[in-house]
Amino acid sequence: MSIVVLDNVKKSFGAVKVLHGVSFSVAKGQVMALIGASGSGKSTALRCIDRLEQIDSGRIEVCGHQVADPGLDLRKLRLDVGMVFQSYNLFPHLTIEQNIMLGPVSVKRIPRPEAKGIAAEVLAKVGLADKVTAYPEQLSGGQQQRAAIARSLAMQPKVMLFDEVTSALDPKLTGEVLRVIEELARTGMTMIMVTHEMNFARRIADKIVFMHEGKVHEQGGPEILTAPATPELRDFVSNEL
């Protein structure tokens, strides 16, 4: 059963056409890697899934929600979808624990003591159990990104979207964030991740979707990275490695 379906999705920003009919689907528990050159529309596709952008035409279904429906209850959609950004976007005025508790307490109305427990649990999962009282600015980039993942996890989403979450990090910090994502994949979380880490994608993704100029140009299992069918993907892969 598919948790995320995009069907002929089109999106322009003013005169700039960014998505020219994108279609793909992700099944429950699947890990999908969305790859492609800069400007090919990966972030835009991801943002459309969480309705941070509204599409012009086509259909997006996420966990049974018709995402493009103007009358959609956005709150319900976002309770099912977690999103992690390249720039972490932790709330700088709150401690790590407060960052994580904010959603469960204010949105899900979970009592504080219980939310504290959830925070401790997700922080342990990302290896930050000792950073409860730290402020984001006191953490390294890698730690901030893991905290952002924990914040998203605390809402218990059914699908998680990652947009180049390691692009701002050096190789060592990248490694620690990727390990967290890999662990998450092992627990059966459905994930779509935009990434430039080809080796990582090949190792953990069940499905690779290659975007080129606003379209899905090639898709398949991780083997398409070693044996691309199209010259565009072949070029892309050889440039990335």
Next chain:
Amino acid sequence: MDTALNPNHIRFLLDGALWTLVLSLMAFVGGGLGGFAVAMGRIAPSRIIRIVVTGYVQLVQGTPLLVIMFVTYFGLPTLGFSISPMFAAGLSMTIYVSAYLGEIWRGAIESVPRAQWEAAECLAMSRAQRMFKVILPQAIRIATPPTVGFSVQIIKNTSLASVVGFVELTRAGQLVNNSIFEPFTIYLIVAGLYFCLCFPVSLLSRRLERTGSARARNLEALSA
């Protein structure tokens, strides 16, 4: 009447300074509440609200405070409202301050990165929750130094309330001068008293600005 400056005159001036302080506080509280409404209105999702509030800001910012005082004090009674000088002065200052503080605060809110809104949105927070729990706490930090700085303007601008007969510091100075004709001495004292009211506030403002930029530098150093 004695024609030399005596302790009663000084006491009268100090009373005036007190009323200047009262009017400043009224202006700050009233203008603060109004300013918050203006800031919210300027970034409201509704186009109509945005247009109306923008119009209000432009109108107020394009009108001298003195004229606003005249309109409320001399204009409103012709519509059948009877108002005291204090009410007229307080209302005028509130109108004036709300437009300026509203713009300062709108700027502060808008300077919180869009990504913060989006991160909160992705946590399924409602618009009000995003505003009150995520954006405003950050905007307040940004807005504090310019707000305190503007408070100095508020104190000085209350002197215009003298024209509607509200006996604050400037008016008190005029009255004392009318009886003893020592303008140089009296207005120097008045200036000194204004300085005593304004200086602590501008000192605070400068300190806040310094710690603010030191904080920003630290953050830059950390993220570099």
